[in-house]
Amino acid sequence: MKLALICATDLEAHRFGGLGLEVKVSGVGAVNAALATAELIREARPELVINVGIGGAYPGSGLQTGAAALSSEFVYAGLGARDGAQFLDLETLGFPVLPGWYNRLPAWERAAALAARLGLPCGPFLTLETVTGSLEAARELEARYPGALIEGMEGAGVAHAALRAGVPALELRGVSNPVGPRDRTSWRIGPALEAARAALEGLLLALR
Numbered sequence: 001m002k003l004a005l006i007c008a009t010d011l012e013a014h015r016f017g018g019l020g021l022e023v024k025v026s027g028v029g030a031v032n033a034a035l036a037t038a039e040l041i042r043e044a045r046p047e048l049v050i051n052v053g054i055g056g057a058y059p060g061s062g063l064q065t066g067a068a069a070l071s072s073e074f075v076y077a078g079l080g081a082r083d084g085a086q087f088l089d090l091e092t093l094g095f096p097v098l099p100g101w102y103n104r105l106p107a108w109e110r111a112a113a114l115a116a117r118l119g120l121p122c123g124p125f126l127t128l129e130t131v132t133g134s135l136e137a138a139r140e141l142e143a144r145y146p147g148a149l150i151e152g153m154e155g156a157g158v159a160h161a162a163l164r165a166g167v168p169a170l171e172l173r174g175v176s177n178p179v180g181p182r183d184r185t186s187w188r189i190g191p192a193l194e195a196a197r198a199a200l201e202g203l204l205l206a207l208r
């Protein structure tokens with residue numbers, strides 16, 4: 001199976017290199033990720049695209065920094081409208097991002113089985129344009145998307161472009177920080193990259 005990786009930054013691409021896989025650096029954010037994924041699919045014709053990187057762990061996930069997890073679905077968590085304090089999602093508004101698809105985009109159908117085989121947590125990964133900066137906002141997102149594990153800024157863009165091209169996608173992230181009040185001193189990027197690298201190597205072995 002031909003795989004290809006999408007990372008947001010050069011730092012991540014360097015850590016996930018040397019595996020014989022095409023690695024494209026998208027830049028931060030879902031638009032960058034979607035554009036880079038479309039380019040990667042055109043250039044490399046992969047059978048599976050994996051968005052790999054670091055992410056924040058939601059309070060209810062039980063995940064600590066240095067853990068890794070695999071997405072069960074990709075969620076455009078901030079795409080919609082506000083009616084006062086109420087969030088209205090795309091399905092409520094009647095605006096699909098692709099025919100039949102709204103905020104929640106599918107991960108590869110083998111994601112849960114692969115996660116179980118590798119002993120990785122598997123659940124929804126939320127994609128946001130703005131990094132969550134309070135416990136209150138984190139709790140609101142968890143209430144809106146129960147079981148949310150990880151927050152990032154690219155995954156749904158990768159899934160969007162891959163789905164449009166008919167290519168399955170996965171999102172694999174190492175936890176660099178808790179989602180909540182901003183505290184850069186709590187960031188552990190090194191351990192997050194190590195966890196994602198180890199999980200990626202396990203995934204590749206499982207897919208051989």
Ligand SMILES: O=C(O)c1cccc(C(=O)CC[C@H]2O[C@@H](n3cnc4c(=O)[nH]cnc43)[C@H](O)[C@@H]2O)c1
Pocket residue numbers: 008009028029053054055056057130131132151152153154176177178179182183184
């Ligand atoms: O300066 C800050 O407080 C800050 C807090 C969280 C994330 C950032 C980034 O610049 C994220 C860039 C990069 O890392 C991924 N990431 C990692 N943790 C998170 C998170 O808690 N929420 C969203 N994205 C996160 C993200 O996918 C980007 O690629 C700065």
